[in-house]
Amino acid sequence: MAPVLCANCKTERALIKRPKNHAKLCKACFITVFEDEVHHTITSSQLFYPGEKVAIGASGGKDSTVLASVLKTLNERHGYGLELVLLSIDEGIKGYRDDSLETVKRNAVQYDMPLTVVGYDELYGWTMDQVVETIGKKGNCTYCGVFRRQALDRGAKMLGIKHVVTGHNADDVAETVLMNLLRGDLARLSRSTSIVTGDDQSEVKRSKPLKYSYEKEIVLYAHHKKLDYFSTECIYSPEAFRGSARGLIKQLERVRPTAILDIVRSGEDMARLVPGDSPSSCACKGQNTASSAPVEDDIGGCGSSSGRTPGNEMAAMDKQLRENEAHEELEIDVAKAMSERKLNGSEKQRDLPIRNGNSASKGVARQVRGNCKRCGYMSSQDICQACMLLEGLNKNRAQIQI
Amino acid sequence: MADFKSATAGSLTLTRPCVKCRAQEATLDSRSQAVCRDCFTKFISAKCIKQIGILGKETRPPPSTTNGPPTGTRRYLLGLSFGVSSTVLLHLLNDNVEFQLARGRSAPFELTVIHIDDTPDNQTDHDHPSPSSTAAASEIILAQYRARYPRFTFHSVPLSSALANDPLEPSSSSSSSSSSSLPPPPRLKEAAATTPTAAITMSNTMSTTTTAASRSDLERQLTRRALLAQARARRCQALLLGHSTTALAETALAEAAKGRGFAVPWLVGDGAAPSTSPPLEGGEEGAGGGGVNNEDAGAGVVLVYHPLRDALRKELVTYAGLVDPPLTDLIDGGVQDSKNGGSPRAAAGAAVVSHKDLSIEEVMRRYFAEVEENYPSVVANVARTTGKLVRAGEGAVDGERCGLCGMPLDKDGDERWRGELGIQERTGTGPGFGNRLCYGCERSTAG
Ligand SMILES: [Zn+2]
Ligand SMILES: [Zn+2]
Ligand SMILES: [Zn+2]
Ligand SMILES: [Zn+2]
DSSP, X not given: OOOOBOTTTSXXXXXXXXXXXXXXXXXXXXXXXXXXXXXXXXXXXXXXXTTOXXXXXXXXXXXXXXXXXXXXXXXXXXXXXXEEEEEEEEOOOTTTTHHHHXXXXXXXXXXXXXXXXXXXXXXXXXXXXXXXXXXXXXXXXXXXXXXXXXXHHHHHHHTTOOEEEOOOOHHHHHHHHHHHHHHXXXXXXXXXXXXXXXXXXXXSEEEOTXXXXXXXXXXXXXXXXXXXXXXXXXXXXXXXHHHHHHHHHXXXXXXXXXXXXXXXXXXXXXXXXXTTSOOHHHHHTTOOSOOEEOSOOOOSTTXXXXXXXXXXXXXXXXXXXXXXXXXXXXXXXXXXXXXXXXXXXXXXXXXSOSSOGGGGSTTOSSOOOEEOTTTOOEESSSXXXXXXXXXXXXXXXXXXXX | OOSSGGGOOOGGGOSSBOTTTSSSBOOEEETTEEXXXXXXXXXXXXXXXXXXXXXXXXXXXXXXXXXXXXXXOEEEEEEOOSSXXXXXXXXXXXXXXXXXXXXXXXXXXXXXXXXXXXSOOTTTOSSSOOTHHHHHHHHHHHHHHHHHOTTSEEEEEEGGGGGSSOTTSOOTTOOOOOOXXXXXXXXXXXXXXXXXXXXXXXXXXXXXXXXXXXXXXXXXXXXXHHHHHHHHHTTOSEEEOOOOHHHHHHHHHHHXXXXXXXXXXXXXXXXXXXXXXXXXXXXXXXXXXXXXXXXXXXXXXXXXXXXXXXXXXXHHHHHHHHSSSOGGGTGGGGOOOTTTTSOHHHHHTOSOOOGGGOOXXXXXXXXXXXXXXXXXXXXXXXXXXXXTSOOOOTTOOTTSBOTTTOOBOOHXXXXXOOOOOOTTTTTTSOTTOGGGSOHXXXXXXXX
């Protein structure tokens, strides 16, 4: 058999079958095409402006390492004029971050980018180890998730930077779309697909330049570019709905490689169809810039984990829904079901809310935004989640000290 | 319905009384309750009747053609796949009619039952083994349905009718009773020659080179389109589909996984189908044959309803076995396979199948079989919430709907989309009609 030639340059031998569309490419073309696609996402979504100072949320993992590498390359190649810095969060879990922070420190040298490491203790007065000591193993992922969600923004604010980019990829977004469909959480569905979260009014804007990049291609890119990254897995298991969605996506991808991208597309489209949201064609008036959503998205990682063992969350929701049915509340909607569940405080949960309680605003995507009265962080409630959790923790600490 | 009154004696000796009637032995578990056979079948029946009642209010009898007072009865069309759900729906509809007639009332609706025969038309594909045997097989199954439900009329219609100018034209596998004064049916090849979409669609649908996922998707879209075309041509007010709660949840996620998120509210909710019949390709050439009939038929609004939307698939499987004689004799010609009648477990644990041979629908079916087993209310919730999404593009006219599936095109979505597949994206699609297909159909016609 004659060697297959690259579908792009048609001269080099094809060595890579793209996970995204099974196109056969040579190594150089794959790297170029991958970068070109991210460039396309950045320009068509108008993610940056010249001279903008942008913090890359860097964990040392493959996604954020590839993001840093690609942004550096594109910034130089296309003259974005960005001032790129690395921003890492240290949760304060002994041993957990040691290796990944070392990786980030090397990345900072390799990419010639300044690095700032911000600890949970600096941001919240608590390391995760201290949290676990206080509340035990169960439920600590709630804290980790809530704290982490805000940590990058707070860190950026400390540095006077208004834009944080994260390494969330297409698989993460697709997973979140399916998860929210499974949970019947339309409000969150409509928020989870935006490439940009936060807007001009929010202090820190967040975006996901790799939103359309396949995880497998990110791995390939890192491999072929010989990038220095640290493979970390979130040490906590994902909550049931996310875990379930993740497994489903892997199967779908095997049946049809484009499925991941197709789910992202569906998620974007369905987001515009959420009742209470602006209906598609009329409201956006040809406004093609990326739509934005409140910053409290919960995409990826253990950010949304409830810290319960897998299966429990689904079981709890099933039980709640069944009770609702039994009470002949035939018109319940999930937002209500979820918030009721939260109010009831299901088993093993402290009397602290698991998630942002904005699901109380039924199916409304863009809820009224405000700021936390305590810390000023953007929140749909008077007191933001982190401050709520901290209150509980600090009470606990006070008691122990007494 | 008639025979359970006699069986209520001796309730004192019951070991596990039914929680609903307390009069009979509980033999089944229904939504965590121990119930008897009669209460279970009544429960399923009631769920269906409730939806039929809602539909009945939406479909007041049509006015007479002479502008007089309304005279006719409601006219519905049922899509029959020979699977469990549509067979159970047929049975329940028949029960409903008999119940009304037994009370001296008139039949609440007229029902035409249509089976879409998706076996390849022998005119289109020489690569397939002679399909006449399979077409005949579906006729044999249909005869069994006719024998059991003589009240209704049954037709088998080829899938290719989805793209025909006149969906009522008789074809090889159809026993249609439509007027014989129509010109002879154009064979599919001729139809395909005048309609580029038809050509590409059919070749893709039937080709062995496309993936199972694309083939299955296109078959699904065309089946729906064919059923809607039948409903319009036969002047039915509503198309009834047998989807269970589970099937609707599967549909929502499968369509999302195929990039058809925009169409999900149209597919999962109840209500009017997109305004008129899907536009036929190449109006200038296609104007030749049978167009009049089609235009006529497209005038009416067709509602799409899922009367079994509140029953789980496993409940319908149970129900099919409880009916006397069991519907299982009828379903798929009495052949029980894991796909339609077997236990979800069996389906999920079925022999290893190559991923290339799996469709997105099959992946979802396996997935939801497990979720349904453990978390039935989560399944119901998926169906309920996705059905609440807003239907966009309601007023779309010809040219604003997909040339293949007939769904409104999502112009905003197309404009906003940043996730292009990159090179090799449209190698499978011909020029000139990419802009007429929706995202999902483009995906499936690309291979
Ligand atoms: Zn090349
Ligand atoms: Zn706060
Ligand atoms: Zn009973
Ligand atoms: Zn389409």
